[in-house]
Amino acid sequence: MAFDTLAYTQTPGDRAATLRADPEWVAERLGRDDTRTVPMWRDRVLLTAAGMPATPTGPAGRAVLAAAGQTALLSLDGTAAVFAADLSGVEEREALRLAGGHASADLRTLAAALPGPAAATLAYARGLLYWNRQALFCGACGGPTRSAHAGHVRVCGGAGCGRELFPRIEPAVIALVESPGPRPRCLLARHHGARPDGFSLLAGFVEVGESLEGAVRREVAEEAGVTVGAVTYQGSQAWPFPAGLMVGFVAQAADESIAVDGSELLEARWFNRDEIVERIVNGPGSGPVDSIGGWLLRAWAGLDTAAGVPGR
Structure with a gap:
């Protein structure tokens, strides 16, 4: 892709x-x-x-x-x-x-x-x-910071501190989870606040002391109750809204049992390729046109990943 x-x-x-x-x-x-x-x-x-x-x-x-x-x-x-x-x-x-x-x-x-x-x-x-x-003051001593390196570094001016601050990036994972059965299906979930048919891929922030693959397994297990085995990297996307980095994966579920947490998710379902194609072509679509999530879903469905690409 x-x-x-x-x-x-x-x-x-x-x-x-x-x-x-x-x-x-x-x-x-x-x-x-x-x-x-x-x-x-x-x-x-x-x-x-x-x-x-x-x-x-x-x-x-x-x-x-x-x-x-x-x-x-x-x-x-x-x-x-x-x-x-x-x-x-x-x-x-x-x-x-x-x-x-x-x-x-x-x-x-x-x-x-x-x-x-x-x-x-x-x-x-x-x-x-x-x-x-957001970095006008030092998180260590509370002193004011000044811009350096043409806006790419901030330096604390607090007495005896001088700490250098660098732009913060918050990595998040997004995963297309495939079912283990002979008939390919993928997992979509509906979050709190989503419209009745507002299903999307599962995503979440990476936690301290966690690998990207580990974050995929934890997020899918915590939110949907689905155990994931193999996790395969697909690509990444800058996402400065305000400071994210989206990292996309395809993950293999161990079985098709689902148990949503009721906190992050309202429901989760398995969709086959025909259903995904129907959703993308005639239904709610694959999500925001600027998001890596839509690309993962289109690729899995065998559709043109360039559809909706900015500048094309």
């Missing part, structure tokens, strides 16, 4: 990990006319009148960077730098004026209509700016 074309995985350019540690180089790039800005307002994308993400350059770009509460280098596009700029400290109207925008939008509502690299760049910007806003 072509997981490299999943939404939010195609960040273009060179992340310039070495160069971003040089404050003089970063300052010079912030002042250049060819520098491109990716302004965000409270995790929302700022859109032009044409409905495309605003990415001002030149004097307009420098005005955005000057007004930003936080900037972060995303990449080098050739020789031009691309910086995220957080305008969350001003009112939305002012943020739109600075960016030359006409409206703001949630990135996930735009992903299917954007080219893959554009969606990935916006997700990268969103995640990095969100982390900077």
